[in-house]
Amino acid sequence: MxxxxxxxxxxAELGAQAPSHGFRKGAFGVxxxxxxxxxxxxxxxxxxxxxxxxxxxxxxxxxxxxxxxALIEAVGQATYDAAVQRVLVDRGExxxxxxxxxxxxxxxxxxxxxxxxxxxxxxxxxVDYLDSGGPAVTPGRPRLHVVYHLTSMTYRRRIxxxxxxxxxxxxxxxxxxxxPTADWHERETxxxxxxxxxxxxxxxxxxxxDDWDGHPQRKDYPLGGVPVEYHDATIPPPDTRRSxx
Amino acid sequence: MTTTSDPYAGSRETTEGRVxxxxxxxxDVTLGADQHGEERLVVNMGPQHPSTHGVLRLVLDLEGExxxxxxxxxxxxxxxxxxxxxxxxWVQGTTFVTRMDYLAPLFNEAGYCLAVEKxxxxxxxxRAQTIRVLVMELNRIASHLVALATFGxxxxxxxxxxxxxxxxxxxxxxxEEITGLRMNHAYIRPGGLAQDxxxxxxxxxxxxxxxxxxxxxxxxxxxxxxxxxxxxxKDAGYLDVTGCVALGVTGPILRAAGLPWDLRKVEPYxxxxxxxxxxxxxxxxxxxxxxxxxxxxxxESLKLIEQALERLExxxxxxxxxxxxxxxxxxxxxxxxxxxxEHVKHIMGQSMEALIHHFKLVTEGFRVPAGxxxxxxxxxxxxxxxxxxxxxxxxxxxxxxxxxxxxxxQATAAMSEGGMIAxxxxxxxxxxxxxxxxxx
Numbered sequence: 001m002x003x004x005x006x007x008x009x010x011x012a013e014l015g016a017q018a019p020s021h022g023f024r025k026g027a028f029g030v031x032x033x034x035x036x037x038x039x040x041x042x043x044x045x046x047x048x049x050x051x052x053x054x055x056x057x058x059x060x061x062x063x064x065x066x067x068x069x070a071l072i073e074a075v076g077q078a079t080y081d082a083a084v085q086r087v088l089v090d091r092g093e094x095x096x097x098x099x100x101x102x103x104x105x106x107x108x109x110x111x112x113x114x115x116x117x118x119x120x121x122x123x124x125x126x127v128d129y130l131d132s133g134g135p136a137v138t139p140g141r142p143r144l145h146v147v148y149h150l151t152s153m154t155y156r157r158r159i160x161x162x163x164x165x166x167x168x169x170x171x172x173x174x175x176x177x178x179x180p181t182a183d184w185h186e187r188e189t190x191x192x193x194x195x196x197x198x199x200x201x202x203x204x205x206x207x208x209x210d211d212w213d214g215h216p217q218r219k220d221y222p223l224g225g226v227p228v229e230y231h232d233a234t235i236p237p238p239d240t241r242r243s244x245x
Numbered sequence: 246m247t248t249t250s251d252p253y254a255g256s257r258e259t260t261e262g263r264v265x266x267x268x269x270x271x272x273d274v275t276l277g278a279d280q281h282g283e284e285r286l287v288v289n290m291g292p293q294h295p296s297t298h299g300v301l302r303l304v305l306d307l308e309g310e311x312x313x314x315x316x317x318x319x320x321x322x323x324x325x326x327x328x329x330x331x332x333x334x335w336v337q338g339t340t341f342v343t344r345m346d347y348l349a350p351l352f353n354e355a356g357y358c359l360a361v362e363k364x365x366x367x368x369x370x371x372r373a374q375t376i377r378v379l380v381m382e383l384n385r386i387a388s389h390l391v392a393l394a395t396f397g398x399x400x401x402x403x404x405x406x407x408x409x410x411x412x413x414x415x416x417x418x419x420x421e422e423i424t425g426l427r428m429n430h431a432y433i434r435p436g437g438l439a440q441d442x443x444x445x446x447x448x449x450x451x452x453x454x455x456x457x458x459x460x461x462x463x464x465x466x467x468x469x470x471x472x473x474x475x476x477x478x479k480d481a482g483y484l485d486v487t488g489c490v491a492l493g494v495t496g497p498i499l500r501a502a503g504l505p506w507d508l509r510k511v512e513p514y515x516x517x518x519x520x521x522x523x524x525x526x527x528x529x530x531x532x533x534x535x536x537x538x539x540x541x542x543x544x545e546s547l548k549l550i551e552q553a554l555e556r557l558e559x560x561x562x563x564x565x566x567x568x569x570x571x572x573x574x575x576x577x578x579x580x581x582x583x584x585x586x587e588h589v590k591h592i593m594g595q596s597m598e599a600l601i602h603h604f605k606l607v608t609e610g611f612r613v614p615a616g617x618x619x620x621x622x623x624x625x626x627x628x629x630x631x632x633x634x635x636x637x638x639x640x641x642x643x644x645x646x647x648x649x650x651x652x653x654x655q656a657t658a659a660m661s662e663g664g665m666i667a668x669x670x671x672x673x674x675x676x677x678x679x680x681x682x683x684x685x
Contacts, residue, residue: 090616091363119490122621123630123647147632149619149647153490153504156511160619181493184655192327207320207684217328224325238332 055086055097063157064094070115075105095160100172103163107178110150110159118150118159121179124186126193130219142166144195144218148175165195167218174200192217285313288666292321296399296670299680303657303673305666312669315661317654322684330644334610335361336571338641340431345646346682347428349388351381351420352624353682354433357644359514360620360631361435364613365569372560373437374515379450379553380423380432381515382546386457387416388625389539389546392677396536397468399674400477405468412460415453422446425575425582435611436570437563447554454551461543469540478533482660482672485530492659493652496627497542498676501527501534508623520552532675539677542625569611572603610639626650626677648682 025043059065068087072080083102088095098106110118127145142164151158163172174197175182186197187206194215197203205212214221225237235241256265291302300321306314326345330338342357343350355377362369369377390409397405417427423446424430424439432439468474484494486502499506507524509517525541527534563570572592576585592600615637621630627649634643653676660672 091366091618093618095617120495121493122628123619123632123645125632125645125647127617127634127643127645147617147645149630149632153506158619158621160617179493180491181652181655184651188651205320207323209320216325223328223332238329243332 054088056089060087060089060094062092063155064089064159067094067116067157067159070113071106071109074109074113074116079105093158093160095162097162097164100163100165103161104173104175104178106161107148107175111178116152117154118152118157120151120153121175121181121185122149122151122158124148124175124182124189126189126195126217128193128217128219144170144193146172146189146195167194170195171198172196173198174203176200191215194218290669292318296674298395298399298673298678299683301654301673301678301680301683303669305661305669307666310665310667312661312664312666315658315669317657319651319654319680319683322680324685326685327644327646330641332640334639335435335613335641336606336610338644339434340429342644342646343429343431344681345648345685346624346626346629346650346679348391348679349384349625350429351377351384351433352622352629353646354431355381355515356620356622356624356629356631356646357633358433358435359622360618360633361613363618363620364616364633364635365435365611366614367436367564367566367569369437369564370561371516372441372558373562373564375553375556375558376438376442376562377433378515378517378520379550379557380420382549382553383416383419383450385546385625386543387413387420389543390416392539392625392674393464393468393536396674396677399670400474402468402471402474405464408460408464408467412457412464415456419446419449419453422449434563434571436566437561439571440575441562442557447557450550450554454547454554457547458544461540461547465540469537475533477667477671478536478675479529479531481532481664481668482535482675483531484656484660488656488659492656494627494656496623496625496649496653497535497538498653498656499627500524501538502530503528508621508628512621514620514622520549522549522552532671535675535677567598567602568606570606572599572606612637612639613641621647624649626679626682627653646682646685648685650676650678650680650682651685654678654683 025041058068060068075083079102083098083106085097085099087097096106110116125147127147128143129145130143144165144167146163146165148161148163149158150161165172170193172195174186176186176197177199183201184206186200187203189195190197190200190203191205191207191212192215204210208216223237223239225239227237228235256263258264286307288305288307289302290305291297292300294301297303302318302321304316304318305312324344326341330341333341338357338361339354342353345353358369368374390413394406394409394413397403397409420430421427423442424432426432484492484498484502486499486504488494489499489502489504495506503526505524505526508514509522510524522545523541525538525545527537572588574585574588575582576587578586592603613635615635617632617634619630619632621628623629628647629649630647632643632645632647633641636642654673656676657669657673660676661669664672
């Protein structure tokens with residue numbers, strides 16, 4: 001991507017205290033490649049970033065209001081307000097951004113309450129939001145997200161819970177006590193992102209070899225790969241190729 | 246010490262005790278030399294094994310024939326597909342994702358493309374949706390045939406394997422005609438399909454629909470009434486509805502436990518709500534029920550293909566929006582398949598905009614608005630879910646695939662512990678995991 005020299009020039013030119021994340025420099029994502037098109041000087045503001053920091057106001061529409069009301073009734077308004085940091089309804093799906101201290105209380109209510117009945121935990125996975133979020137990115141912010149997709153077979157509903165943690169303290173309580181299916185999902189999330197699920201019966205690597213170092217699906221972990229040699233040319237691995245972004 | 250001259254035979258001391266390499270005909274040496282006199286044996290099956298459905302490693306604690314503990318070790322086929330999609334454009338994601346569950350590749354593609362289309366806020370044209378249903382149901386039959394064929398082989402009914410694969414060849418021929426490849430087609434693209442059905446393929450599909458019911462009946466005659474087959478499968482790999490839902494198991498296993506949970510009926514996509522088909526269930530919760538459910542699903546898929554053929558109307562197979570639609574058309578020329586000359590003439594001679602669109606879409610790709618979606622579809626093995634996150638750029642930020650085989654394989658321990666070692670094979674075969682999907 002951009003080299004250190006370019007980054008300094010970026011900040012100096014723009015006079016910004018904002019970090020270079022949030023600004024995309026150049027049209028082709030690579031410098032020093034003999035790009036004579038002139039597009040190397042292009043500076044674009046990154047779109048809002050993957051972490052949409054806004055939230056949706058009530059009413060949410062569809063069954064989302066019913067679910068939210070039932071959840072508030074099950075855990076109590078105080079716990080709900082403490083637990084749920086914001087709610088986002090986008091593209092027909094609802095996401096509750098939850099703090100990790102209250103995750104298990106919410107999960108228990110979601111699974112057991114008669115009006116909620118989210119019996120099936122479809123998926124537990126991680127997302128690394130390093131360098132995303134536009135110019136509002138601050139260092140030390142919670143970049144690792146654990147995403148829970150819950151399905152209610154009784155009511156045919158789906159919701160998503162999202163817990164954000166920092167890489168310095170990547171601990172989240174495990175939901176295997178409520179959803180045994182989360183066993184392998186959490187192992188995979190630990191393996192790929194380094195998120196430690198407290199209370200998991202056997203948190204070990206599942207896809208990578210057991211003694212592997214590092215967490216491959218974090219954004220600061222390289223893709224890997226070797227250059228492929230052809231008769232006249234060499235194709236570099238995908239993360240170091242010139243890319244048209 | 247053994248009396249053979251085999252350099253690999255014999256035993257050695259390790260930190261966990263004495264490890265024996267059993268080469269055959271030496272049980273007396275192995276068990277006789279066991280100083281502790283325990284009945285407990287730890288047996289390692291795989292990852293290289295003809296009956297573990299791919300590169301799957303099972304570590305079984307045995308007390309005689311009974312399995313006291315079954316541990317499943319996976320990850321031998323992990324190729325980093327999810328991470329790779331973050332370095333490619335959205336359209337290139339199809340070619341990666343199709344290689345996960347390699348026996349049902351069109352389902353992988355369809356789930357991914359439905360997720361991308363949901364993020365884009367577009368819908369593929371009607372003809373594209375109908376053809377997607379058509380090829381997906383063909384693929385469902387092919388996948389179930391592999392499941393049934395390998396099920397037969399692993400139980401020892403080898404003719405079941407040859408029969409199942411013979412029918413699958415017919416389907417692979419059809420898919421080769423339609424998509425150009427027998428497997429991993431990269432046919433379903435965001436916005437529609439790579440290309441339309443070629444001339445003559447509809448007749449060939451009808452031909453297949455004429456032949457197939459007889460073949461399914463033959464398969465029934467071969468296995469279903471066979472007493473050994475029934476004895477091997479009944480009560481093997483038992484898992485009831487509570488166990489299934491707790492372990493997140495979906496698909497034929499859940500339906501064999503009695504719950505008619507099929508995402509094509511519960512959360513229809515691609516117009517499935519307008520098709521007339523049943524969801525077969527069984528109430529035996531064991532490998533026998535799963536066998537019956539898969540056989541019945543093959544028949545339901547044949548009905549769906551028939552209906553899809555009826556409703557094929559002429560029309561576009563790619564979305565209209567030129568900023569998203571894959572620009573190139575392929576056609577068969579004198580030297581094989583390549584860019585259609587019509588298309589080349591159009592972009593080089595007739596339309597500057599078309600040339601620019603072609604260039605920008607192939608090099609950069611289209612931009613997808615920021616956000617995340619979770620789109621589940623019903624693959625032959627269960628709920629195949631795609632959690633796709635976009636940051637507004639031309640590349641995915643994160644693609645996580647909730648693969649049904651990955652989740653279903655967790656149930657192995659619950660199904661096998663307490664049973665006999667031969668039933669472990671039956672249980673895993675009835676789960677029908679595809680290691681490409683398990684490991685990604």
